[in-house]
Amino acid sequence: MKNESDMHPAGAGEEPPPPPLDCIFCPQSVAVLGVTPTPNTVPYDIFYNILSSGFRGTVYPVAPGKRSICAVRAYRYVLDIPDPVDQAVIVYPADVVDRALEQCGQKGIRSAIVISAGFREVGPKGVAREERLKEICHKHGIAMIGPNCLGVINTDPAVGLNASFARKMPAVGRIAFLSQSGALCTAVLDYAREKQIGFSKFVSFGNKAGVTEIELFDYLHRDPLTDVILLYLEELRDGRGLIEAARRVTRGENAKPILAIKSGRTPQGADAAASHTGSLAGEDAVCDAVFREAGIIRVGSIEELFNAAILYAYQPMPAGNRLAIVTNAGGPGVMATDAAVRCGLNVPPLAPETKEKMKRALPAAANLKNPVDVIGDARADRYAAALEAVLEDPQIDQTLVILTPQSMTDIEAIARRICQFRQTAKKPLACSFMGAADVGPGIRLLQEAHIPHYILPEWACEAMAVVQKVRQWRDRPTTAVEPLPVDRETARAILTSNGPGYLDEDRALGVLRAYGLPVPEYQLCRSADEATAFADKIGYPVVLRVVSPQIVHKSEVQGIALNLTGAESVREAFGRMQQHLRSAVPEAEIRGMLVRRMVPPGYELILGAKRDPAFGATLMFGLGGIYVELFHDVTFALAPIDRATASRMVRHVTAFQLLRGARGKPPADVGNIEECLVRVGQLVADFDRIVELDVNPLIAGPAAAGNAVADVRIRLTE
Amino acid sequence: MDRTEIEKRVVKVVCGVLGCDAETVTPDSHFVFDLGAESTQSVELVAAFEGEFNIEMDEDAALEVQTVGGAVEFIAKYV
Numbered sequence: 001m002k003n004e005s006d007m008h009p010a011g012a013g014e015e016p017p018p019p020p021l022d023c024i025f026c027p028q029s030v031a032v033l034g035v036t037p038t039p040n041t042v043p044y045d046i047f048y049n050i051l052s053s054g055f056r057g058t059v060y061p062v063a064p065g066k067r068s069i070c071a072v073r074a075y076r077y078v079l080d081i082p083d084p085v086d087q088a089v090i091v092y093p094a095d096v097v098d099r100a101l102e103q104c105g106q107k108g109i110r111s112a113i114v115i116s117a118g119f120r121e122v123g124p125k126g127v128a129r130e131e132r133l134k135e136i137c138h139k140h141g142i143a144m145i146g147p148n149c150l151g152v153i154n155t156d157p158a159v160g161l162n163a164s165f166a167r168k169m170p171a172v173g174r175i176a177f178l179s180q181s182g183a184l185c186t187a188v189l190d191y192a193r194e195k196q197i198g199f200s201k202f203v204s205f206g207n208k209a210g211v212t213e214i215e216l217f218d219y220l221h222r223d224p225l226t227d228v229i230l231l232y233l234e235e236l237r238d239g240r241g242l243i244e245a246a247r248r249v250t251r252g253e254n255a256k257p258i259l260a261i262k263s264g265r266t267p268q269g270a271d272a273a274a275s276h277t278g279s280l281a282g283e284d285a286v287c288d289a290v291f292r293e294a295g296i297i298r299v300g301s302i303e304e305l306f307n308a309a310i311l312y313a314y315q316p317m318p319a320g321n322r323l324a325i326v327t328n329a330g331g332p333g334v335m336a337t338d339a340a341v342r343c344g345l346n347v348p349p350l351a352p353e354t355k356e357k358m359k360r361a362l363p364a365a366a367n368l369k370n371p372v373d374v375i376g377d378a379r380a381d382r383y384a385a386a387l388e389a390v391l392e393d394p395q396i397d398q399t400l401v402i403l404t405p406q407s408m409t410d411i412e413a414i415a416r417r418i419c420q421f422r423q424t425a426k427k428p429l430a431c432s433f434m435g436a437a438d439v440g441p442g443i444r445l446l447q448e449a450h451i452p453h454y455i456l457p458e459w460a461c462e463a464m465a466v467v468q469k470v471r472q473w474r475d476r477p478t479t480a481v482e483p484l485p486v487d488r489e490t491a492r493a494i495l496t497s498n499g500p501g502y503l504d505e506d507r508a509l510g511v512l513r514a515y516g517l518p519v520p521e522y523q524l525c526r527s528a529d530e531a532t533a534f535a536d537k538i539g540y541p542v543v544l545r546v547v548s549p550q551i552v553h554k555s556e557v558q559g560i561a562l563n564l565t566g567a568e569s570v571r572e573a574f575g576r577m578q579q580h581l582r583s584a585v586p587e588a589e590i591r592g593m594l595v596r597r598m599v600p601p602g603y604e605l606i607l608g609a610k611r612d613p614a615f616g617a618t619l620m621f622g623l624g625g626i627y628v629e630l631f632h633d634v635t636f637a638l639a640p641i642d643r644a645t646a647s648r649m650v651r652h653v654t655a656f657q658l659l660r661g662a663r664g665k666p667p668a669d670v671g672n673i674e675e676c677l678v679r680v681g682q683l684v685a686d687f688d689r690i691v692e693l694d695v696n697p698l699i700a701g702p703a704a705a706g707n708a709v710a711d712v713r714i715r716l717t718e
Numbered sequence: 719m720d721r722t723e724i725e726k727r728v729v730k731v732v733c734g735v736l737g738c739d740a741e742t743v744t745p746d747s748h749f750v751f752d753l754g755a756e757s758t759q760s761v762e763l764v765a766a767f768e769g770e771f772n773i774e775m776d777e778d779a780a781l782e783v784q785t786v787g788g789a790v791e792f793i794a795k796y797v
Contacts, residue, residue, distance in 0.1 A: 036756045065738040065754030076742075076752070095784070096751040 020143055021211065021219045023111035025154045025201060027086035028057040030163065031078050031109070033100045034092035034116075035061040035069045043091040044069070045165045046115060046151065050089070053162035053169045060085065062100075078103045087111045089151065089163050094118025097147065098132045105140025112137070112210075113163055114146035120207050121148055130209050137210050144210030145203065150182035153202035156225055164204065173198020174227040174313045176220045178213055180234045182206060188232075188302060196447040197310060200225040214238065217245040221256060228312045230305050231260040231296075236287070239614030243294040243638060250295030250473060257312055257470040258296045259305055262287055289636035289652075290615055293645060295473040297466055307452075307459050308466035314450040315428035318397040321468050322346045323461075324390035325371035327402035328378045328409065332434060333371035336402060336457035343465035347371065354393040361385030377408045380417040387418065391425050398428040400460050405438040415442035419449035430464065432457040479642045483682055484675070490514040495687055500718050504547050505594050508714040515683045517676055517695065519709045522596035528574040532567040534595050541565045541598040544573050546581060550588040552713065557584050563598055570595070599708040603658050603668055604697035607676055609639060609684040611691045617684045621677055623655040624697040639681035646674035646681075659700060666702035673700060673707060691717045719797045724771075725790045731766045732786060735759060745787030753786075763789075771797050 030050055036043045050059050051070055060083075061069040064076045075081050078088060078100065088104040090097055094116050104112055119130040130147065137144045145152055151164025155172045162169045166189050175197065179185050182204040192199065200223065203216060213231060220226045229249065236242065246258055262284075291298045299305050323345045327333035337347050347370050355368045362382055367373035372390065374382045383401065390399050401418060405411055411433065421429060430452040433439035446453045454460040491514040494507050503511070506524040513519040521538050524547055525531035535542045546559035554560050558580050561573035574593055581590055606624030611617060615638055622634030635652040637645050650656055650673055661667035676698060684690050692715040699710050729743050736753050749755040749763065764780045767773075767789065773796040783792050 034750075036754070038756060041756075063754055064750075064752055065736055065742075076754075093750055093757070096748060099748075099751050 020110040021215060023086045024113070024143055024145060024152060024211065025161070025219070025223075026156075026159050027111065027161065029060070029083065029085045030055070030057060030087045030089060030161070031060040031062055031075075031081060031085045031104075032089045032091065033062040033078055033104070034090060034096075035063040035066075035074070037063070037066060037069055042115060042165050046089055046091055046163065049162040049164060049166070049169075054157070054160035055162070056158060056160055057086070058083070078107050078109070081107070085109050087113070087163070090114045090116060092116060094122075094126065094129055094147070098129065098136060101133055101136045101142070101144075105136055105142060110142060112142050112144045112146075113149070113152055114144060114206075114209075115149060115151055115165070116146075117148045119147045119209070130207060134209055142210070143215075146206040147209060148182070149206030150179075150185045150204035152204070153199065155199055155201075164202070166202075168193065170202060171196065171198035173200060174225065175199050175230060175309050176201040176203075176223070176226040176228070177230045177232075178203045178205060178216050178220075179232040180205060180208065180213075181232060184232055184302075191302065192306070195306070195310075196444070197306060200227075208237075212238070212241075214241045214245045217242075217249050217258070221249040221254065227256060228309050229256055229258045230309055231258060232305075233260060233262045236262070236614040239287075239290065239612065240616050240638065243290060243296075243615070246291075246294040246296045250470075251478065255474055259308055259466070260291065260296050260298050261300070261302070261305060262291070262298060285632075285634070286612055286615065286618055286636045290618070290638055293637055293648075295470075297469050299466070303459070304462065304466075307454060307463040310450075310452045311428065311430060311460075311463045311467055312470065314452055315398075315430070316426060317471060318428050318464075318467065320346075320397040321464075322348050322395060322397045323464065324350065324393065324396040324399045325402065325457075326374060326383065326386045326390060326399065327371055327404075328374050328376055328383075328406065329402065329404040329434075330367075330373055332402045332404060332432075332457055333373055336400060336432070336461060337371055339458040339461040340400075340464070343461045344468060345461060345464055348395055350390065351393050351395050354389045354396075357389040357392075358386055361389075371402075376404075376406045378414075379408070379410050380413040383414050384417045384420075387421060387429075391421065391427055391429070396427070398430070398464060400457060400464075401429070401431045402457050403431070403433045403439065403442070405433075405435050411439055411442040412445060415445040419445060419451060422449050422451055428464070428467070430454065430460045432460050477644070479644045481640045481642045483640075484516065484679060486516055486679065486682065487514040488686060491683065491687070495689055495716065498716060500716050501549070502552050503714045503716065504549060504591060505545060505712065506547055506591075508712045509594075509709065511683070511714060512695070512709055512712055515679045517679055517709055518672070518698075518707050520597045520599060522594055524592045525574075525595050526592040528571045531574050531593055531595050532570045535564070535570045536567060538595075538597050542570060542595055543598050544570065544577065545594045545596075546577060547591045547594050548581075548585070548588045549591075551581075551585060557581060599699045599710045600701055600705060602699040602701035602705070602707075603655065604710075605655070605673065605700050606634065607680050607695040607698055609680055609690065609693040617681075619649070619677065619681050619684070621649045622653045628696065637681075640685040641678055641681040643674060643678055646677040649677060650674055666704070668700035669703040669706055673698070676707065689716045689718075691715050721790065721794065724794055724797065725786075727770055728767070728786060728789050728793065731770050732763065732789075735762050735766050743786055745785065745790065747786045748784055749786070750784070767793060773797060 032047045035047045060081050061074045062078050063074040066074045088109045090100050092100050097116050119126040154161040185204045220229050323340050325336050350370050358368050372386050432454045433442050491511045494510050509519050523534045541563045544561040564570045604625030608620035617639040619637050619639045633653045635649050659668040694713045697710050700707050783789050
């Protein structure tokens with residue numbers, strides 16, 4: 001119970017205590033504000049659900065003008081309730097929710113679930129209402145779920161809370177489900193009931209004006225009743241916070257996997273980006289890559305989400321990716337093998353002892369290789385013998401049992417026999433009883449015993465592959481971001497002396513050079529004489545590039561001259577470009593021509609960075625030059641990055657096959673490419689003013705020749 | 719019709735539709751938050767006011783009225 005000090009909000013000037021999420025999930029008393037006596041309405045059903053779900057605490061209806069609701073004495077205001085209240089569930093119409101919440105604050109209630117809609121989702125008026133709720137929560141230290149949500153369910157028998165308008169209380173389980181969409185929740189609950197999937201906690205967090213998925217991650221990480229967290233998210237606001245929370249949850253002690261559906265796209269900034277990174281980094285691929293680097297496993301559908309979740313929640317973690325398949329039909333065995341290999345699983349040969357054991361129990365026609373075919377007339381004894389043998393095989397980490405319903409197949413007996421292995425098997429076991437009507441009773445037996453079942457063997461393989469990702473993520477060594485030595489002051493001096501917009505190329509190169517990127521020697525030359533003298537000094541061939549604040553796309557105005565092999569060609573190009581630019585872009589202020597050595601040919605790569613609206617500084621790497629938009633062979637990560645992340649980025653893109661030396665060509669200096677990525681990440685993390693950076697291309701030559709920055713764009717904000 | 723008379727008759731209608739006691743009704747009473755009106759009862763209230771005062775109100779504007787005092791002000795424009 002609360003003590004006296006808990007009952008009152010913090011005084012002026014004091015920080016309110018941390019949001020009490022325990023009051024959200026484990027309240028001892030709940031007041032439902034805005035209850036009406038009309039069944040089949042949200043206000044009534046919420047109250048009825050709390051009453052009828054086996055809630056172990058006290059529930060109070062707040063219903064002005066009503067003496068009682070469902071035979072429970074009603075109160076006009078929450079302030080009239082004589083006892084302390086832990087949680088308020090608010091179902092009033094949107095325009096009075098603030099009044100109700102304010103009274104909750106005055107009452108000392110520390111958690112609220114605002115079911116009502118009519119807030120941010122309806123436009124400016126709703127935004128103002130939602131801001132008001134935030135203010136009240138902040139003032140009184142209230143942890144608020146919603147508004148615009150389905151509610152919260154805690155199946156723990158010690159609590160038994162169904163503070164939602166879901167039709168039925170789900171079964172007890174070890175899966176927590178968090179969803180931004182309330183309507184989806186009702187569908188998921190219905191789906192899960194059919195498949196006998198239980199939940200530990202079920203949260204619809206709606207507009208997330210108070211408690212967000214980030215706080216919920218941390219709470220569920222500590223929750224002893226939750227093994228796996230499922231998330232349905234439509235909108236990312238604090239992407240970086242989400243990623244940091246996910247890393248806390250998915251690694252280390254008490255690690256729990258997070259499987260997520262992220263629908264919709266990250267909103268692109270209103271200012272259409274001119275650079276390649278700008279146009280690519282707004283893609284959903286950023287979310288994909290960033291989730292991957294945080295251990296969040298992104299899936300595409302509810303089916304995939306639960307397929308993987310039940311395998312993780314119901315079965316032990318496999319030691320590796322080696323799969324044995326036991327089937328009574330050759331075709332499905334082959335299909336499963338194909339799917340397994342496609343998903344990255346290994347279907348290895350079985351140990352000789354395993355084959356020997358099976359040989360004694362199976363008919364001569366049986367196939368003792370992996371996949372093991374126990375033949376179409378197999379009954380429970382054959383399945384049991386094969387299953388026992390493969391589960392004991394030291395070269396096998398997990399097993400998939402496939403059954404097709406043939407006339408002699410004793411489906412339920414086989415299911416019962418498989419269920420017996422649930423108690424003894426130390427390796428994951430999944431089943432695919434293929435079909436629908438005939439196999440139905442067998443499937444139900446498996447589901448009751450928490451043996452993961454999949455209608456298609458391919459789905460089982462996909463779920464196993466997801467669990468492999470969880471294992472690989474946990475096994476991945478944790479490394480810290482170690483800053484490399486850079487000349488930060490020089491970079492700062494260049495950046496602070498320039499206003500918003502694109503940096504001129506000489507200055508952008510100066511910034512990169514200060515951060516240790518391989519920038520060829522260059523000089524901004526204001527005359528043909530100066531240009532030829534510098535070219536003579538650095539050697540030929542050289543390139544001339546116009547430098548003007550008004551010219552971003554140089555090649556479009558003939559502002560580049562390539563492969564100049566002598567002083568005369570430099571002088572001629574300088575004059576020709578100057579003359580052309582004066583007539584083509586008369587408004588441009590020409591600061592001069594940048595002269596630098598021509599970079600020898602190599603693989604053209606892009607190293608980019610952008611401030612993503614949700615994730616902040618985001619790095620991009622991939623195939624550059626003209627191939628950027630053509631192939632989209634790029635990947636992303638949050639800056640700054642460590643060397644291991646850089647290494648994974650480089651290896652993630654298809655172009656890595658070229659960099660490692662394809663078809664007899666010499667390999668590129670991959671180590672230096674990784675270092676360049678780390679340095680770009682450090683640069684954009686150090687300077688918030690850099691909103692876009694594009695090294696495109698970085699020419700990756702043979703390892704002996706090294707890499708070189710051939711072009712760069714840096715855009716600054718205010 | 720003077721303001722006191724309108725208020726008296728408004729309170730009578732409110733109590734009749736929402737089933738509340740007259741002593742709990744003040745000009746500041748919010749139909750939903752203080753008197754427990756359900757969404758369908760808002761429409762009933764508008765109809766009952768029209769019947770009581772023999773007037774025809776702009777329904778959208780009438781449904782925006784949230785308090786007893788607000789209803790008195792609104793109806794005063796019609797009578």
